[in-house]
Amino acid sequence: KNGGIGMDSTAPVLSVNQLDYKYEQQNVLEGVTFSIQKGSFAGLVGPNGSGKTTLIQLILGLLRLQEGNIELFGTPIQKFKNWNKISFVSQKANTFNRGFPATVYEVVAMGLTGNIGYFRFFNRLHKKQIYQAIENVGMSDYVHRNIGDLSGGQQQRVFIARSLVSQPELLILDEPTVGVDTENVERFYKMLARLNKQEGITLLLVSHDIGTITSYVTDLLCLNKTIHYHGNPSEFYQKSDEEISKFYGHSMHAISHDH
Numbered sequence: 001k002n003g004g005i006g007m008d009s010t011a012p013v014l015s016v017n018q019l020d021y022k023y024e025q026q027n028v029l030e031g032v033t034f035s036i037q038k039g040s041f042a043g044l045v046g047p048n049g050s051g052k053t054t055l056i057q058l059i060l061g062l063l064r065l066q067e068g069n070i071e072l073f074g075t076p077i078q079k080f081k082n083w084n085k086i087s088f089v090s091q092k093a094n095t096f097n098r099g100f101p102a103t104v105y106e107v108v109a110m111g112l113t114g115n116i117g118y119f120r121f122f123n124r125l126h127k128k129q130i131y132q133a134i135e136n137v138g139m140s141d142y143v144h145r146n147i148g149d150l151s152g153g154q155q156q157r158v159f160i161a162r163s164l165v166s167q168p169e170l171l172i173l174d175e176p177t178v179g180v181d182t183e184n185v186e187r188f189y190k191m192l193a194r195l196n197k198q199e200g201i202t203l204l205l206v207s208h209d210i211g212t213i214t215s216y217v218t219d220l221l222c223l224n225k226t227i228h229y230h231g232n233p234s235e236f237y238q239k240s241d242e243e244i245s246k247f248y249g250h251s252m253h254a255i256s257h258d259h
């Protein structure tokens with residue numbers, strides 16, 4: 001039954017091959033090639049303007065491919081249909097004003113309505129999935145609280161729960177710690193590492209901040225128009241400052257003290 005296209009369970013979750021992209025005359029991506037295996041916690045880092053957003057939009061099928069190709073779960077993106085396997089959380093789309101009339105439970109439930117249709121009643125299994133997703137991001141104590149009354153970091157956890165409720169296999173997070181207080185950033189990454197290890201969700205986290213994430217990710221990808229490094233984060237740090245600044249255009253010291 002599961003023998004159709006895209007059911008190759010040994011294929012990388014994501015594979016990008018020789019990707020080029022340009023806006024008008026500006027080349028933004030050149031020869032971008034990498035793959036992410038199932039179970040990885042990948043951190044894609046690069047300074048502002050390095051092409052991170054463009055790459056993610058291509059992976060999500062929001063921009064048309066120009067040169068090169070992308071495979072999702074072993075299927076070329078042009079033929080890929082299982083978009084429910086992929087969830088995307090962007091910092092930009094997510095802010096509720098103080099007093100917004102929805103509880104944490106209701107916001108997380110929105111992650112299911114896309115699958116079952118609005119105005120349908122949730123059955124017991126749906127409710128269980130909602131509570132489980134809330135528990136997985138450590139927000140069980142806030143289930144009936146108003147979303148608008150929570151801190152930026154707490155809201156961000158709720159948005160992740162909303163994206164988890166549909167049980168994705170790949171979760172892509174774009175700058176998820178923007179708006180999270182510095183003292184909660186570590187907690188936030190710990191929560192992601194737990195989701196990755198215990199729930200087996202493959203994570204691709206996009207950040208301009210190479211500082212904290214390197215202690216949590218299994219794969220570090222450094223992008224600046226092309227992939228300058230892909231590998232173990234600790235090996236990255238063993239490189240000389242000079243070599244690293246080639247990737248970034250400024251020193252590691254400057255990067256890790258950006259924020």
Ligand code: ADP
Pocket residue numbers: 023024028046047048049050051052053054055
């Ligand atoms: P990042 O997310 O790493 O900051 P982006 O992918 O947003 O990088 O941008 C890469 C480069 O492409 C930047 O120089 C940016 O100004 C340019 N760019 C981004 N979006 C557009 C667009 N829609 N039209 C023209 N240039 C763009």
